[in-house]
Structure formats: C-alpha cells, structure tokens
Amino acid sequence: xxxxxxxxxxxxxxxxxxxxxxxxxxxxxxxxxxxxxxxxxxxxxxxxxxxxxxxxxxxxxxxxxxxxxxxxxxxxxxxxxxxxxxxxxxxxxxxxxxxxxxxxxxxxxxxxxxxxxxxxxxxxxxxxxxxxxxxxxxxxxxxxxxxxxxxxxxxxxxxxxxxxxxxxxxxxxxxxxxxxxxxxxxxxxxxxxxxxxxxxxxxxxxxxxxxxxxxxxxxxxxxxxxxxxxxxxxxxxxxxxxxxxxxxxxxxxxxxxxxxxxxxxxxxxxxxxxxxxxxxxxxxxxxxxxxxxxxxxxxxxxxxxxxxxxxxxxxxxxxxxxxxxxxxxxxxxxxxxxxxxxxxxxxxxxxxxxxxxxxxxxxxxxxxxxxxxxxxxxxxxxxxxxxxxxxxxxxxxxxxxxxxxxxxxxxxxxxxxxxxxxxxxxxxxxxxxxxxxxxxxxxxxxxxxxxxxxxxxxxxxxxxxxxxxxxxxxxxxxxxxxxxxxxxxxxxxxxxxxxxxxxxxxxxxxxxxxxxxxxxxxxxxxxxxxxxxxxx
Amino acid sequence: xxxxxxxxxxxxxxxxxxxxxxxxxxxxxxxxxxxxxxxxxxxxxxxxxxxxxxxxxxxxxxxxxxxxxxxxxxxxxxxxxxxxxxxxxxxxxxxxxxxxxxxxxxxxxxxxxxxxxxxxxxxxxxxxxxxxxxxxxxxxxxxxxxxxxxxxxxxxxxxxxxxxxxxxxxxxxxxxxxxxxxxxxxxxxxxxxxxxxxxxxxxxxxxxxxxxxxxxxxxxxxxxxxxxxxxxxxxxxxxxxxxxxxxxxxxxxxxxxxxxxxxxxxxxxxxxxx
Numbered sequence: 001x002x003x004x005x006x007x008x009x010x011x012x013x014x015x016x017x018x019x020x021x022x023x024x025x026x027x028x029x030x031x032x033x034x035x036x037x038x039x040x041x042x043x044x045x046x047x048x049x050x051x052x053x054x055x056x057x058x059x060x061x062x063x064x065x066x067x068x069x070x071x072x073x074x075x076x077x078x079x080x081x082x083x084x085x086x087x088x089x090x091x092x093x094x095x096x097x098x099x100x101x102x103x104x105x106x107x108x109x110x111x112x113x114x115x116x117x118x119x120x121x122x123x124x125x126x127x128x129x130x131x132x133x134x135x136x137x138x139x140x141x142x143x144x145x146x147x148x149x150x151x152x153x154x155x156x157x158x159x160x161x162x163x164x165x166x167x168x169x170x171x172x173x174x175x176x177x178x179x180x181x182x183x184x185x186x187x188x189x190x191x192x193x194x195x196x197x198x199x200x201x202x203x204x205x206x207x208x209x210x211x212x213x214x215x216x217x218x219x220x221x222x223x224x225x226x227x228x229x230x231x232x233x234x235x236x237x238x239x240x241x242x243x244x245x246x247x248x249x250x251x252x253x254x255x256x257x258x259x260x261x262x263x264x265x266x267x268x269x270x271x272x273x274x275x276x277x278x279x280x281x282x283x284x285x286x287x288x289x290x291x292x293x294x295x296x297x298x299x300x301x302x303x304x305x306x307x308x309x310x311x312x313x314x315x316x317x318x319x320x321x322x323x324x325x326x327x328x329x330x331x332x333x334x335x336x337x338x339x340x341x342x343x344x345x346x347x348x349x350x351x352x353x354x355x356x357x358x359x360x361x362x363x364x365x366x367x368x369x370x371x372x373x374x375x376x377x378x379x380x381x382x383x384x385x386x387x388x389x390x391x392x393x394x395x396x397x398x399x400x401x402x403x404x405x406x407x408x409x410x411x412x413x414x415x416x417x418x419x420x421x422x423x424x425x426x427x428x429x430x431x432x433x434x435x436x437x438x439x440x441x442x443x444x445x446x447x448x449x450x451x452x453x454x455x456x457x458x459x460x461x462x463x464x465x466x467x468x469x470x471x472x473x474x475x476x477x478x479x480x481x482x483x484x485x486x487x488x489x490x491x492x493x494x495x496x497x498x499x500x501x502x503x504x505x506x507x508x509x510x511x512x513x514x515x516x517x518x519x520x521x522x523x524x525x526x527x528x529x530x531x532x533x534x535x536x
Numbered sequence: 537x538x539x540x541x542x543x544x545x546x547x548x549x550x551x552x553x554x555x556x557x558x559x560x561x562x563x564x565x566x567x568x569x570x571x572x573x574x575x576x577x578x579x580x581x582x583x584x585x586x587x588x589x590x591x592x593x594x595x596x597x598x599x600x601x602x603x604x605x606x607x608x609x610x611x612x613x614x615x616x617x618x619x620x621x622x623x624x625x626x627x628x629x630x631x632x633x634x635x636x637x638x639x640x641x642x643x644x645x646x647x648x649x650x651x652x653x654x655x656x657x658x659x660x661x662x663x664x665x666x667x668x669x670x671x672x673x674x675x676x677x678x679x680x681x682x683x684x685x686x687x688x689x690x691x692x693x694x695x696x697x698x699x700x701x702x703x704x705x706x707x708x709x710x711x712x713x714x715x716x717x718x719x720x721x722x723x724x725x726x727x728x729x730x731x732x733x734x735x736x737x738x739x740x741x742x743x744x745x746x747x748x749x750x751x752x753x754x755x756x757x758x759x760x761x762x763x764x765x766x767x768x769x770x771x772x773x774x775x776x777x778x779x780x781x782x783x784x785x786x787x788x789x790x791x792x793x794x795x796x797x798x799x800x801x802x803x804x805x806x807x808x809x810x
Contacts, residue, residue, distance in 0.1 A: 071610060075611045089610045
C-alpha cells in the first residue's frame, strides 16, 4: 500500500501525462504480481463492492475528527471529494503501513460481512494510523470511485511500456469479466493467447470539422457525402467464427450488443467493418437519448433488447478476406462494402448501409445538409473518393460538416459547485424555460461549459451574493441572467421534468442584453423537435 | 503619514489606538481600539506561526475580536514551515537531477520573500521575476535575504536549467515562462490543501504554505484574546461563525469593503495564491 500511495502522490504531483505514465510504468516494474493485478483492477473500475455506506463513513469520520456532522458536511461540499475530506479533517499522522495493497483489499472484502461495530473499529484504526496519502487512498478504495486523473487508457499505456506487450493486445486482455481475487498477473497479462490477436481492431480514422465552406475542398466530384450518424462509432470484427465489437474509446463492447452475434454466420471470416451503432425500431432511427439506455450497462436485459434494439450502420470496410485493405481508395472499399451488403442483407440482420451521396455542386450538398435533422443525422460527412483509411485525426481526406446547433434562451435558476478541479466555484448550472403562462420557470437542462474563466468567476461571485436558498451544495438563485443554450439534439423524454431531453447542452453566450421576460418558453423548445421520416 | 511603534498608544477623538504585530507579512498589524474601558481588536490578515521574517503575531486581550477567517474550515491544517521548506527544497533538487527548471509561484509581497529566505542555495541559483525582485529590493534592508538574480531579456535559456525561478501567480501560462522549458511548476499557498485547487490551475505540484491562520490557529487566537464577541470577516465566515456560536461565543459575520463587489472567494484565492 505504501508503494501504491506513493504512486498516487507522484501522479498527483504532476500535470503532465508523460510523467504520470512513467510513474505508473515504474510501479508496474516494481510491484508484486498480486498488487499489480489489484492496481489494474482499481484503475479499470473493478473494485470490490463498497463494504461501508457513505452515511456511516461520514458519521465515523466526524467522530474521529471531533467536529459536528454539519461542519463535516460543509467541508465536504467545499472540498468536493469524500475521501479527500476525510483524509483532511482527521488529525494528521506521519505513520506508514507495511501492509500490501492486496492485504488491504482482502480486508475490505472481508469487512463487508462484519458487524457495524467491527467496521467502525477497522476504519478508526486505519484512519488514525495512516499518513495523509495512504489514508486518502484507503478511503477512496472504500468509497469506490477511484478517479484520480489516470484513465484506463493511460494505465494500459504504462502497462505496455512495463511489459513490452502491444497496447491493443493488453486492452483486449483487460476486457471482460475477470476477477482480481482469483486471477494471477501471469494469467491476466503475461500468458500468450492466440485470441488476443484475433480481436485486434484498427486505429480509427477521425475527421476534422470543416473550417470554412465546403467549396474550399475543390471539385465536388472528388467527394462522397454521407449523413453523419449520431450513435457510437465502432468497428465490428469477424475472425475465426468470433465477433468483436470495439468502440471508439478503444473499449471492447461486444457483450453490450448481443444482436450483432448474427454477424458471425452472416459475414465471412476476416471481415472488419467501420460504422455507427444506432438505435433502430419500427423502421426508424432513434435518438442518442434512446441509445443511452444501452450504454454503460454491463449486462443487457431482454427487456432492454426489446425496447431499444440496435443496428450497425456500416460505412467502411477495413479488412476483407483476412487482408488489411486500408490502403485501397475509399471508392474501391465502398464497392466491396456495397457488394458484401447486397449479398448478406436480410430483414432481420442488424446491418444497414450508410448510403453515399454524390452531388453535382456544393449548393446541392448544402441543401442535403439542411435535411439532416429530419433523417436523424448531425450533418454531413465528406470523404475524398481516392482516400486511404488513415490513422487517428488527420486533416485532408475526411471532413465533418455538422448542422448548426439548436439554440434557445433560458434563465439561470440553480447553481452547484463544480467537482474536482472546479470544486471552489459555482460552475454547474441549471436552466429553466417559461411554462405556458410565463409564470414559472421549468428546469430543462444543465450545462457546465461554454463560458470563459473570467465569466465563470464573475458569475460565481454573483451567485454567492444572490442566493435564495441552499440545498446542500446546490443554491437557488434569483432569476436574473439569461443564457443562450446550444445543443445538438432534442427528443421527447419521460425521464425529464420538462418532458424534453437535449444532447450536449452548453452555454453559447451570456445574454446580458436580455431580461428574463425575453427568455424562451418550453413550448418554443418543443417546436424544435424534428418529426423523423420513416427510414429504409 | 506618520509611523508608529508596535504597542505605542495614540489618541484620536478620545479613543485610544495602538498597533500590534499580525505576523502576516512584514509590517502587518492588528489594530487595538479602546474607549471607556471597552477594547476591540481588528486583526486584518494574520498568522500564528513565526515565519522568521515578520514580527510574530501576539494575541491581544479584548472584549470584541474582529478576525479574518480566510481558512475557517477544519480541512485546513498547516504543517510547521520547516517541514514544508524541506519538501520544497527536495522538490527543487529532484527537478534539478532530471535537468529541469523549477518554477514556484507566490505573491510578490510576502510569500515570495518567505520562499526566498528558505530556499537552499546549495542546490542552485535563485532567479526572480521583476515584480518580485522590485519588492525584495525594498525588503532586503529589513531582513536577511539570499542572493537573487533578476530574469531579464538577456537571461539565456541555458541559465535556468536546474535552478529555481520565483514568480508571481500571474506569470503562469504567460509567454514569460516559455524560455524556461523544460520546467516543473509549483504553487505555495493554503489553497493547495485541495487537490482540486492545484488541478484547477494546471500546476504540477502544490505546497501548503499560508500567511493566514489555519482552523486550529483561528480557534486558538480567539481563545487567547479572551473575547466574548467575535466578528468574522473574509472567507468561510458563515461556517466559522456557526461553529463559534455552538461553542458559546457571541459571534457574527460582517462584510468588509475590501472584499470588493466581485469574486469574493476567487479574489481572495488569488491574492492568497502567494
């Protein structure tokens, strides 16, 4: 645990990714195999279940700090992190522990079944004896959320450096449901496994947003356009009678999309498709909001499958007949893809083709782009016909030409302190729109971004002086400020009080020129909901 | 303008005034006011630890104590400055070993001189930002300060490697520090208690070093004055006052003019960034 706490301290002492990776690499070279497995588990969000609930944690920490509970709560709101607050308010200790990370985690697993009094004793003992960083890490492990500025990807990078194993192979090895209690470092990481390579995706080619006007791209005949689908970018791999689905975040998500198992029999081995996972029901593409019910769940229930079925909208083919064909011209790859699609398509197969569109001039393209919301797309993609499939975000051959965001003027109604980096400022805002009678403001969206640091500071100061009521970390404020809120998508939603869900809401402008009476109504917002066409 | 000695009493309109050391920065004072046997003390900014530069804070007995409460939360707990400076010097030595320049940010008046005094010149040379060097020139005759070198246009890129640069917080992210690449940044401030405060500023390392009182310091000061009425200004006044009320004090908060109209907490944070 000493070494792990030191690692966290090192990571905490730098703002530079390379230094973090180096610290992790060194840790992975020196730690015991079992501690390494636990470290990987923790940093990939596989922690043992929380042995003590946070109410008890707060109460017990308060006892040890010898302060009233309300004072602990106030401190927590300002610090913004429970484990950090606990580590700060308890009297300091310079002691250190000799117990390993593995021992601590085993104790925490065993703790879950113990009596409340035993739990209290265990926590008090450790809080008293550990130094600041060990105490912070210890409490973080208990509370569960371990976000400390190290992503799974960064951790994988360090592990690759420490072991010499290919980073994509490691990413694959770390997928799925392995149990840190049972697996060894040898089994998890070091053992060669043929399947590791079978699953390997190609790096995604990412488009840049068009800078000015599409005319700058030259002759329209050199370009294919497609609609830009609003789903999850993914690669579907069929090799050796097995299916692998990778998301753009280089996450293996095969288990989340069981409907794609049908591809194993439909598509030939040695096929890799690039496309978008979209919700699709009753011949209509759904919204990203629909898809959200499928993301972030490890186990998909039958009910969810039935409620929100998905398809792959394929737009490219990267491997054919077991061969990497990324160097082939896009137009050629498309021919292969379209031929394949024609051969395999059926009513049931969740595979659709993202149609390419050709224009005789850019004005026609602009007209098509205006239609995007009707066909449930975010705009157009422009791809040069003779372009190879490149790696990462490269300028030149692929461009995204999104439709302008939707906007509405709303009133700031609530503010909350930010978390982590922004815990000292009120930066998380709630916005309301007028109801029909223009008497009440109905909450419709939350937004955290789009203002400059100076604007955030000045608004923060205004909030502190114009607070109506406090609800823990949340404050209601005098309705006074109007903001133009931009968002990418909009859909009806039962989960939202306003009955409407917006996608990527953010503050476009602080409309100091507007009074709250000038803000829009909920009805204005609903008018923006597109009436989707029936597709395919 | 006339100078006054510490504890020297002077009378204005039948009210007795005297100034007492506040230990915040060199020359900072508390004001004691007495009228018809009733004594009030106004602290201004103060700290209880002797930093070896400012005349140390002395508690002054009074009936009403007006105290700042910038860090009036139990999360704030200072370590003795000797320990913090050991950490700072170790950090500098580590950066030097890696061939990097250390840049530490601190407010030009007060924090900068406190840093300068305790930096270990056996490790390397100390460079200063112009704003800090100007201030230090004024303070140099009053206390002992190490040799420092002003960063000028003529300072060469190679000169910085392995050495330390003391700069005001505003220099962070400016073109001025580009010449010092490769560098590692740190801030020395009470706000560095919070991991979030350091990340918010995109600074590598935070050292918890303040010229204000921590939670215990505030409580001990309140106690030492023997005052029954406590008025908190500045900082977490609401929280500090509520706690004092529960402890049986007659406590309240008061807004001060110098908190300004905008950015109470942030302005405070910036000025205390030192």
